[in-house]
Amino acid sequence: MNIEQVIAEQINKSVEELYGQPYNQAKLEKTNKDFEGDYTFVVFPLTRLSRTGPQETAQAIGEKLTAAGFPVLKFNVVKGFLNLTVNPTVWTGFLSENWNNIHFGASSGTKGKVMVEYSSPNTNKPLHLGHIRNNLLGYSIAEVMKAAGYEVVKANLINDRGIHICKSMLAWQRFGNGETPESSGLKGDHLVGKYYVQFDKAYKAEIEELLSGGMPKDEAEQQAPILLETQEMLRKWEAGDQATIELWRTMNGWVYKGFEHTYNRLGVNFDQFYYESNTYTLGKDLIAEGLEKGVFYRKDDGSVWIDLTAEGLDHKLVLRKDGTSVYITQDIGTADLKYREHKTDRSIYVVGNEQDYHFKVLFLIMQKLGRPYAKGMYHLSYGMVDLPSGKMKSREGTVVDADDLLSEMHKTAKEKTIELGKTEGMNDAELDNLYESLGIAALKFFILKVDPKKRMLFNPAESIDFQGDTGPFVLYTYARINSVLKQAGSEWQSVVPGTDLHSSETETLSHLYNYPKTVLSACNDYSPAVIAQYCLDLAKSFNRLYNELPLLRETDQGKKALRLKTAVLTANTLKNACGLLGIKMVERM
């Protein structure tokens, strides 16, 4: 059992004995840095029970705990704060048991099956910074849930059809002269994206022309010939026109190849792909079912709606009057499909917070349709990534392209590394791997350390550091431990750690002790940021230990064993924790 729980129960018991009231509320916190102790119990709320001042109450409980003998060694009272120091054997025992455990922190056993849907790109343009946040979050939360004991299916629902795809297709037909990724040397997704931008240019030019001919703006926007042609193309696509479908296949193929490259570089992967071209007709049968059950209602014009005013929301259209789907229709159908195929207990959608309302409505609908899995659906809603200049807008060209950014990170990592000049003896391939790992780690850490719910600011010019609270800092700590251990031999491995602990040793050990708990709380909060913060705390506390105490040069064998085993467990834990963030360690840097 966890040491905190042991102490908490002892406190509960003590309170009952002291004040004659049943009590089970005891909760511990980590003791604040500036005070002596490992755990702190706040007694203010208890004074009503004890009918004595906070000092006396804390004192009385402290005495009870030390009288129990274990695990509390001693205590001190500051105002209403009861600071407890646990017996060092708690830490050394924990270390002896786990220092060599490669899977430290991973829960075994299954809590059920969960699907994490993330990425979900459109196939008309390349990935950008916003997608990067989505991909990193999705991948990471999936890994966190695995570590917490879930069976996880990573899914990607690709938005591969619709008017926006037709825009790229049409522009390519018109202006492309048969250009291909091979002929142009452009990555497939970038090539298609280029034509999406060209469409927009041509469209705007046509609107201008119509405006100068005296047409009102609204009408011009709807009557531009290129747009009409695109709509015609979509109709052909839906009717199964050979040539259109062929073009669509070809261009989507280019995009997929491009995406695959970016996904690989980002280190994200998927177990299941869904394509909207297959799923966009789903959901209509559920609309019919809902009409029958009285969940939906039909308006006079034939459109189908749901009334959510009782839930504080609005009326929402679920099927157009011509019988065609809207987005939510497809999502209803896809949710059902996912469940039929995978029998997941929970389903997580990693999607930006601009769709909060959409998912609120979707989940409500699934509940009203009586779907048993509805209560397991969750929208992992994350904030936008802002640039110093404001919001990213693809049409205005103010996006940070994912591939460019990755290359930029690689370049910076290279410059930094060369500057420090510690990589003697590594060959070109190894160096290139190193730059890539460092650059990606810096980027991932930068993005994942922020609470997903919050908007974050990304300054391309100066945002990503290699010093301070960063990925490279964590990797550096790991690489340094690695280097020390290589020089350490192996005699220490069989030595029992001494129990005379320095404060920086206790601090590091108690951090390590908390790792499994941290994984669970990251899972409960759907927040990789919890893991990222943990990595920083652990690395910092170990670095302090490293600076304050000798490892290899320590002559007391018990102390040396303690420190080296702590080093091993620290390295392991950093590696595991970074793994949950999708960050790979480097052995040297």
Next chain:
RNA sequence: GGUCCCAUAGUAGAAUGGAUACUACGAAUGCCUCCGGAGCAUUAGAUUCAGGUUCGAUUCCUGAUGGGACCA
């Protein structure tokens, strides 16, 4: 028009209702004849405003201001 989200040093970020609000970048200062200085130690600097609940509020409630998103 309606709904929802956000507000912490110069900057980027932390903090289940608890102690003197924690880190990092940037600024200033120290530490490599000694296990890797991408490190460590020290200093200066902050909770948008006005109320309320509480022994105690960055955290909860109400309102204002500012920013963002969505729905029709």
